[in-house]
Amino acid sequence: MKKNRVVSVVALGAVAAMGLSACGGGTSSSNNNGGGGTTTPGFGAAVGKVFNPSDTKGGTLRFANSGDWDSLDPADTYYGYSWNFIRNYGRGLVVFKSAPGAEGNKLAPDLAEKLGEPSNDAKTWTYKLRKGIKYEDGTEVKSKDVKYAVLRSLDKTTFPNGPTYLGDFLAVPDGYKGPYSDPNVDAITAIETPDDYTIKFNLKTSFSGFDYFMALPSTIPVPQAKDTGTKYKEHVISTGPYKFETNELGKKFVLTRNEHYDPASDPDTGRKPLADKLQVELNVNADDVDNRLQSGDLDISIEGTGVQAAGQAKVLNDQALKAKADNPVNARTWFTVLNSDVAPLDNIDCRKAVLFAADKTAYQRSYGGATGGDIATSLMPPVIPGQKKIDLYEALTKPEGDVDKAKEALTKCGKPDGFNTVISYRAERPKEKATAEAMQQALGRVGIKLEIKPFPLADYTKLYVGKPDYAKANGIGLIIYGWGADWNDGFGFMQQIVDSRVIRAAGGNTNLGIRLPEVDSTIDEALKETDTAKREALWAKTDELVMQNAAALPGVWSKGLLFRPENLTNVFVAEAFGMYDYTAIGTSRK
Amino acid sequence: MPRRIVAASQATTPSTVLTYIVRRLIGAVILLFVVTAVTFSIFFLVPRIAGATSEDLASRYVGKTAGAEQIHEMAQKLGFTDPLYVQYGRFAKGLIVGSEYNTGTAIEQCPAPCLGYSFLKQNPVLPDILGRLPVTISLAAGAALIWVLAGVATGVLSALRRGTIFDRSAMMIALAGVSLPIFFTGMLSLSIFRDGLGWSIGGSFYKPLTEDPLLWFSSLSLPWITLAFLYAAQYARLTRAGMLETMNEDFIRTARAKGLPERTVVVKHGLRSALTPILTIFGLDIGLLLGGAILTETTFSLPGIGQYAVIAVANNDLPQVLGVTLTGAFFIVIANLVVDLMYAVVDPRVRTA
Numbered sequence: 001m002k003k004n005r006v007v008s009v010v011a012l013g014a015v016a017a018m019g020l021s022a023c024g025g026g027t028s029s030s031n032n033n034g035g036g037g038t039t040t041p042g043f044g045a046a047v048g049k050v051f052n053p054s055d056t057k058g059g060t061l062r063f064a065n066s067g068d069w070d071s072l073d074p075a076d077t078y079y080g081y082s083w084n085f086i087r088n089y090g091r092g093l094v095v096f097k098s099a100p101g102a103e104g105n106k107l108a109p110d111l112a113e114k115l116g117e118p119s120n121d122a123k124t125w126t127y128k129l130r131k132g133i134k135y136e137d138g139t140e141v142k143s144k145d146v147k148y149a150v151l152r153s154l155d156k157t158t159f160p161n162g163p164t165y166l167g168d169f170l171a172v173p174d175g176y177k178g179p180y181s182d183p184n185v186d187a188i189t190a191i192e193t194p195d196d197y198t199i200k201f202n203l204k205t206s207f208s209g210f211d212y213f214m215a216l217p218s219t220i221p222v223p224q225a226k227d228t229g230t231k232y233k234e235h236v237i238s239t240g241p242y243k244f245e246t247n248e249l250g251k252k253f254v255l256t257r258n259e260h261y262d263p264a265s266d267p268d269t270g271r272k273p274l275a276d277k278l279q280v281e282l283n284v285n286a287d288d289v290d291n292r293l294q295s296g297d298l299d300i301s302i303e304g305t306g307v308q309a310a311g312q313a314k315v316l317n318d319q320a321l322k323a324k325a326d327n328p329v330n331a332r333t334w335f336t337v338l339n340s341d342v343a344p345l346d347n348i349d350c351r352k353a354v355l356f357a358a359d360k361t362a363y364q365r366s367y368g369g370a371t372g373g374d375i376a377t378s379l380m381p382p383v384i385p386g387q388k389k390i391d392l393y394e395a396l397t398k399p400e401g402d403v404d405k406a407k408e409a410l411t412k413c414g415k416p417d418g419f420n421t422v423i424s425y426r427a428e429r430p431k432e433k434a435t436a437e438a439m440q441q442a443l444g445r446v447g448i449k450l451e452i453k454p455f456p457l458a459d460y461t462k463l464y465v466g467k468p469d470y471a472k473a474n475g476i477g478l479i480i481y482g483w484g485a486d487w488n489d490g491f492g493f494m495q496q497i498v499d500s501r502v503i504r505a506a507g508g509n510t511n512l513g514i515r516l517p518e519v520d521s522t523i524d525e526a527l528k529e530t531d532t533a534k535r536e537a538l539w540a541k542t543d544e545l546v547m548q549n550a551a552a553l554p555g556v557w558s559k560g561l562l563f564r565p566e567n568l569t570n571v572f573v574a575e576a577f578g579m580y581d582y583t584a585i586g587t588s589r590k
Numbered sequence: 591m592p593r594r595i596v597a598a599s600q601a602t603t604p605s606t607v608l609t610y611i612v613r614r615l616i617g618a619v620i621l622l623f624v625v626t627a628v629t630f631s632i633f634f635l636v637p638r639i640a641g642a643t644s645e646d647l648a649s650r651y652v653g654k655t656a657g658a659e660q661i662h663e664m665a666q667k668l669g670f671t672d673p674l675y676v677q678y679g680r681f682a683k684g685l686i687v688g689s690e691y692n693t694g695t696a697i698e699q700c701p702a703p704c705l706g707y708s709f710l711k712q713n714p715v716l717p718d719i720l721g722r723l724p725v726t727i728s729l730a731a732g733a734a735l736i737w738v739l740a741g742v743a744t745g746v747l748s749a750l751r752r753g754t755i756f757d758r759s760a761m762m763i764a765l766a767g768v769s770l771p772i773f774f775t776g777m778l779s780l781s782i783f784r785d786g787l788g789w790s791i792g793g794s795f796y797k798p799l800t801e802d803p804l805l806w807f808s809s810l811s812l813p814w815i816t817l818a819f820l821y822a823a824q825y826a827r828l829t830r831a832g833m834l835e836t837m838n839e840d841f842i843r844t845a846r847a848k849g850l851p852e853r854t855v856v857v858k859h860g861l862r863s864a865l866t867p868i869l870t871i872f873g874l875d876i877g878l879l880l881g882g883a884i885l886t887e888t889t890f891s892l893p894g895i896g897q898y899a900v901i902a903v904a905n906n907d908l909p910q911v912l913g914v915t916l917t918g919a920f921f922i923v924i925a926n927l928v929v930d931l932m933y934a935v936v937d938p939r940v941r942t943a
Contacts (some may be wrong), residue, residue, distance in 0.1 A: 068901060157694050158693065160651065230698075248892070249718075250711075251893045266937060281794055282890040284794070285889055288890075292794075295785035295786075297785065370920065427656075458650065458906040459649075459650075459906075462646075462649045507649065508649060
């Protein structure tokens, strides 16, 4: 019958499509060994080493973003993928090195000849610029361009999205709002430019990790005469290997080679601009991104957060697809804050009861099992240099929780029958909902009764749990959250979530309830410590203090499941960003 | 007596038609302003009733580490500290004569009709919407052509061949079209045709008609068919029902008795009468689609108004959401106005109603 024939053809077509997409697309991989690495596909082949190393240039790299960029303007961007990608069109004073493994966590001088020279008290930092680095229009980069770029980034009214570290630490006048309000840039002595190639930063307080600030996109130079303010994002003047060819905001942008970029001026960063063009599509259906990656229609999912939940099972269960996947740890921890503002969680033993009773395996299951991440034993993830392994609450030895020890702790805190409190999560996050339900079940075993309350993601920290008065008034004792490092060091990960002095009554807090004076004083020590190893040890100590005080329940050290199509060359995971490095990757597809 | 003879006192004159048109236009303008007031209230009054302060609203426009002072400054800059009627007045004024916004680095003009300024994206809203409108119009127009032709033709044939295998098959396919969600049919068809067969389909291949007509056509072909499949079903069923009712009328029997060709009987007499409900629903459908075919554009990653609406909601960007809502309302009002005017062409009785 005609109807049956139509059904058969459609079904056959569907099966054929599945088979074709499983085979993937693209041309055969290059065997050109560009300096170490492997060409043998395998799960994790691009973690810690270069997969398909190559020096072959050419082709167009096709990126897709399931959302929109926050901003292409270096002063106004905060996404990790943006900081990764921006190195293609901007050179800051210092940059994370493009290299696999631990090397990729290190800073390398970019515009600067070398890393910063601190004064004895680490309150002044001096950098010398390389001579002859040019913008895309052929004009030379000068130190005053870097000064201007940094100062404009302090204008948080015009550029609200970018980080505020520089504004917090630079010794700018109180109430300084940036050069659009106060055009006399020369009068700002927090940044000095004694000559065209020297720049000096004067800080309010000592800060030993200042080089990390210089890796922020804010130091990418902006010529003041060509600054178009809020319109600058439409065409950023490039200093990197690529420049903007087209930019349709919210839709797509394309970069082509910047003929004024001189690789000889870039000996330290490891950049390898292999492709001739970089094409980035925005607002692409997230599930479609995964399908297109697997069919060879796309090269990279630029957000670097990995395959969607729907596609994960397919990739992991198909050996051919799995061999094209990587599962790197990233510098993000999913955890639950124990709000010491809300009784009885102001008592350390009650908090310990929560940590002992929690089912850490269920927490991990909520985030996708072992693929989603490793069971966390402390807040600081392993990729942060200096991280110390501590497991005070048997997360690895009794991951399902220790009911006996939890009950002991409850007795000590005067609540032998348990207590009631509220657990919050972000309504749009199914993994957090699953976590809340798992916690409700696990803690219920010892009499801790949780009332689950979802809140809208967009206002979670601004209006609800991040507003101390609101959280206290509504008895929100457990706050499900997550945090990714702004950069991979102790300050970049820990400071914003454990330093009690960042807590503001107005809301929008990143520290949702950890108030430990000993942590604050350790942070102060770390900020002044110029010896790297000692500084790392101090940050590890803050992690340990948080756990000793049971201020947070670590859940999962996050991992992403990245997919690399066959045609990608020179692929490796950049540890600094937890995703593929976007400045050294190429394509064999012409 | 045939139903179409009109009383002498109600004879249609050009002035009657003009009065009708003018009345409907005035009504449309008033309705649009009511929509702006209601929409503005939803986004700016309701949060206040729920206890939100100016700073709470402004906090959406500042970075994640903004302090209280910065939030307050933003609230002042965006005018949230002004009384609500002042804010609405400013917005309404922008619609009529335009507005200007201090971006901090320049004064940005927002010509009329100014649908607001997105401080998250730092762009006026209307140019963004206009930039995406051709995609949505292309999608809606192409799909509409297919679903009307296919749906009406199928409905007519089904009605004329009632109870046959064709009738039953057509109605079953129509049921599938109505039942299957578009993100399912869309993703399946992308998997088969784009990923499997390598066809240039979907948003990543889209080019404007004026730039590359072939790529415009191929990139939209599957979205058209997928969207039309959903609507054609409804039109087929409606047309069939309307035709079945009409073809049993006395005047149809009279037309046949007069010896008119069957095609004339069906098309000129039967279908014309059955068209009125089709027209109504068509106006609504087109109006809604022009406001953004959200699911289709999201599934195929087409950069139209529907995708813009999703982005606006996801980002909690109130001016963008407000702009999209007003755009959608505008198209629905206009589409209904056009439909009402077309009634006057199709059925003279409504011209003096």
